[in-house]
Amino acid sequence: MNMVSQHRIRRRMAATTPLLLALLLLGFVLAISLTGDRALARMAAETLIRVTLVVGFWIFVGNSGVVSFGHAAFACLGAYVSAWTTLKPAMKATLLPGLPDLLANAEWSVLPAAVAGGLLAAVVALLTGAAILRLSGIAASIATFAFLAMVNTIWANWTGVTGGTSSVVGLARYVSPWVALGWAVVTLLVAALYGASASGLALRATREDEVAASASGIDRYRHRLLSYTLSAFFCGVGGALMGHFIGVINPDGFYLGLTFLMLAMLVVGGIGSLSGAVVGVLALSIAVEALVRMEKGVTLGATTFALPPGSQEIIIAVAMILVLIFRPAGLMAGREIMLPARWVAGRHSTKN
């Protein structure tokens, strides 16, 4: 009796999901770097940063089913921590005169700065989540929105430390498609590990039926807080990457626009699965790129045709509403991309 149990097969299939998704992203970067087009390479890097942000976002929203509007604030924290620790001290003395000495003299390299950004975001998530996640689903969503507005108000007015509404410039632009790919793959692996863990499973049980899960002795609050903290870490890192990709940061770059884009990607791809998050990012990034080019103007024969500026957001929002009406579970409808059972079952079980 050397059969591989159904359960083992299913665990092995689930383990192929992050690997296949990582291969998909690798293929995406390879295909684009083969074209040698610099604009496309920038688009690839930006897309992979969004994968880090949205998969980080998914760790909480996908598993708990609670929509958060606050994750753009974690990206904001990450970006500013990275700016505080990597900018040249002389530059900080003029741009950000209010920084404490420890930060004002810091000149870290970029990797510890990104990790520090993620860690600060995680600590803030732990503290605020301890209050916010006591609320039931919808009320918690509203409280995360209040948290986003709170961070934005503080960042726009704390001029000595954050530069206020004027931009912080001069961040080292080190984020190539390959750097972004590295972080995206790390995020994918951690997200898949968390999803397969006991806590991830318990959290998804509360997503499906809050009352039944509590009745089975699941501590909803603890698992939500854990995933919220973990998810904030990767959104913080994603924010740091975004700052170093553009080179310029200001508080409004991490406000409703980013919140909307992250949410749209998750909804279009499908909140219910990790593959949905990745597919949503790829689909909407390509759509955004196409629309931005159309706003600049497309020449067809003798006539130039251009969409009015701002129509990009309208089209994406309308697409999101249409997805919600006609395909509420998103493109992936909660399914994962994984290898079929017979490929992972091993030679013993194929006889069944």
Place this chain on the structure above:
Amino acid sequence: MSLQLFFDALALGGIYAIAALGIALIFGVMKLVNFAHGQFIACAVFALILPSTDAMAVLGLGRLPALVLVPVMLAFGAGLALLAEALVFRPMRNASPVALMVGSFALGVALQNLLLVLYGGRPKAVSLWAELGHPVQVGPAEVPLLQLIVIAAVLAILLGLAVMLRRTRIGLEMRAAAEDFAMARMLGVRANRVISGAFALSGGLAAVVALVLVAQTGVADVRMGGQIMLVAFIATVVGGMGSLSGAVAAGLGIGAVSALLQAGLPAEARPFRDAFLYGGVILVLLFRPQGLFASAGSKPRV
């Protein structure tokens, strides 16, 4: 507390209460947290002026005399909300509250960018009812006439709504639907009628908020509904989701705390007023996660 501060708190709290009612009415009948409400307010503001991207606004509808303008604006707000319900929320009638909320957020983004395309992104100066800014002597305090009108209008609206909800058939149906929607339908309440009614009322209230905002600030800005919508959300959460009187009380309370903070905080901390406010609300919720006025049935029993 000085009399001046009392009027400030009452006027601000009144506007917050009206906005919170606009959110709570729709939440009550269809469990939708309407993230497009702020954009309903912004659309009503921009309906006053003619589409152009210039910095100086040219009044369009806003040139009508007040007696005509107010009903026209109420109708505009109601119509916009009804249109949104028919196009977006009716096809999503059976969706989960989370999906509805995300859909309304997308609708809000679409409306905001529509305004950006039509009117440009810069704030515009609008002079509507400028003569209402004159101060009036009330006892020892000097109060702008507008503030008195706002307080009177808020009281009239709250009274009118209370009478409507208690004495009319549609009001009774709305309260029944808010209590238990499925049961109410089985007893002969028409879902479409009640939901449309709630949207129309909510849109009308958004138009009221828009008129007051323009008259107070003299500015039309694409983003102007956002802050007040957030306060309205917070008021509905603090008041206990689904409780109309709770939303009104919490709206008044938040307005009062906000006015007190504005007067009491040292000048250098004043820009952070809203951050203190939101932080305070999160603290309140730490001790009363169900809100201050939660109905007994709002928490599932385990």
